[in-house]
Amino acid sequence: MPIQPRSAGSAEEQLSIIDALIALPFPEQEGQSRTQHGWGGPGYHIAVLRESRDFWDVPGPETITVAEEELEADLTSLVTVLAERWRSPSVVDLWPHLGLDNPDIEAPPEPLNSLCMLAVSMQMWQVPSTGRWLGLTIGQVDRELPFELLAAVGEFSTLPK
16 A cells, blocks of 8 residues: 655644545546556545554554554544534444455445555544545554555545445
């Protein structure tokens, strides 16, 4: 999965990236395309707003806890600001989209397919007058890799019914 070259250092930078993702046209070609803030494809964008250190040589479990708490604080700050814009978010459970309980389930559309591989749930808003939704979550590809504060934008049609 592509990684953003650097993390956004402040809430203002993170909000700026979110606003840019909402306004950015979706790529038309199939597959993943790099964007200024991350990657995307037809009907979606994903950006890493901030990432922690990696955990290859962790001195102790408190290092992991501190890293996760820092990203949780960023997430809480963003949720507060965005709730003022668009009301409180919905919580979307991503776990069922993995299909572990039902192997016959089809893979969900992007960006849900990518997000369910990284996180358990996301905070989600339907962005007024855009036909798009915004999701925020904290995910991790593997336990040795960094935690990532992710923003995803998708078309309403990709939301589960």
